[in-house]
Amino acid sequence: MDAVSGNNLVNQTGSNSGSSLSALSEDYERFLTLLTAQIQYQDPLEPMDSTQFVTQLAQLSQVEQAVATNTNLENLGTKIGSLVSVAGADMIGRNVTFESSQFGLESGATDATYTIPEGTSSLTVDILDENGTVIRQLTELSTDHTKIHTLDWDGKDAAGNSLLDGEYFMRVNALDAQLQAISGSSTYRKATVEQVLFSNGENYFTLDSGQQIQSDKVLAAS
Template sequence: MAIDPLVGTGIASGSQISAAQGSLSELGADYQRFLTLLTAQISNQDPLEPMDSTTFVSQLAQLSQVEQSVVTNSNLEGLSAQLTSVAALAGVGMIGRTVTAPSDQLVLSDGAAEFQYRLGGAAEQVSALIRTSDGVLLREIASLPTEAESLHSVDWNGLDVDGLPVPDGTFFVEIRALDAQGAAVNTASYARAQVTGMNFDGGTTNLALANGELIQLGLVETIE
């Protein structure tokens, strides 16, 4: 469900500020209690056996450290709220744009589909397996590019292993890569999809895609 990022951010920022103000108010009350107690003890001390001032200095130093920590936390909370607001505005600006993001989904439309992948290391053999939602293998595309790190794009013509056209729909792609020694190479698949909305989950800005997926804003590879 899409929400107004400014409203959501305002609520979070207000609660954070209230918490910081409450901590500072409580700290101020502790200061007053401490000074009242200190004054009473000094006024009633035995002149012949004065109290050691080291203890009071140590307690004052501890209260000062607590005060600095509260102020620092308050500043960090304010900065976090500002960054959340910036991320929210960036997410709103991406609605309607087409992005490339991590996904194993493959949408076949009008007999054509496209997906991307990236290899974690150099490979000797790379292939893509296209399956239905229940795991049935429809097509294997072999002899794909083997260079590491680059984002490779692959087109699927919508034909199955027998060369017959597959009805439009959503399918799943698995990238398999082996190095020269036959060991598996780490892979990641990507998909291009239009951003249709945005929401928040635990302070994280997520984008809703036309293929039904929800991805974090920070995982977007490219924007068109």
Template sequence: MIDATASTTATASSSSSNALNQLSADYESFLTLLTAQITNQDPLAPMDSTTFVTQLAQLSQVEQTVETNANLEAISAQMGSIASLSGLSLIGRTVTAPGDQVALTGDGAVVPYRLENEAYSVSLSILDENGTVVKVMTGLPTGSGTMQNIGWDGTDQSGNVLPEGVYTAELTALDTDGEPVGYELFGRAEVQRISYNEGLATLELANGTSVLAGYVEVIE
């Protein structure tokens, strides 16, 4: 997992090293040309040294810029490594992130949602892996802008206890005219693994979904 960040660090270091190597080659070419021109100049009409001084100054400025970039890349890589180590602490924690998958355990489940606007009525349906509705909860909170956490005890509409596993949630929110109200569903599940790609942490959750760490809204 940390290897992905290490790879990014190596790539950044390689980029700066290549730039320095190219700059060194330019210096060698410049000195070779300067030596040849001085050796073959007309003693009665010596060349103006101003041009050479200017070119040398420009090469020095480029060298300083490359070295500055190398230092910034090293700092960025170190920060990426720190972020990666920090992300590892999420393993085993419960997080809330966008999604419609519900992880049912022996303790039940929580289905969070947030409405874009005030609604007149809100209901939540729970579907099994076959897409069959096993539970419908009505009379849910209708306020907007706030995350609502709806508890589900893991029973179906008849009160029978359902097996643990992953279910799907569907929300129906309507306004006073019976028109749909926008919403966002969230999955609440334990973090089982973390993978890294180009310095970005992706959380693999117990409800079978994956989400970028930056989209997590709640950590418990």
């Protein structure tokens, strides 16, 4: 997702309000010119109905007030958005936990954890490379559904070869007592926030893993 700066949104909303006010001003001046001409050249014996013009003036005034109100609301929204953006800045440098099947390997250690559903009787975890190829399957794992499990992988493939540090993926395979697959497993990782971007009223965190997530996807921070 390519997040854009909040300044673009501010410029766009400001431009919309400015265009509306400009159009209203032109219509208003055009109406007053027409009204003046009609009054100047009206038939004294059959004067025009002034009530109609008063009504039209009132309607134009209401439209003008509505546009002004809309402008004020847009300005208020921009200020609130700026506060949200500033509030997210204190997350830079902090570690955040979020749902992800992608994780990092560094010196034989991972930043991945997972949970499994109740009723799990047998469990395996597949380690995959960036191409989706299974390079290792972890077996004889705990089936305790009440805890968060740390991915215990030594960084080696099925042949015992040590793999390079980098990004990998995991897939949790939970089976019940009848060896039927059951859903409800979740995978997580921890990464560090490097940058905060603000777009469409939402903060986005760019992480040292290269991923980008919405702020509301963060489950924990430290």
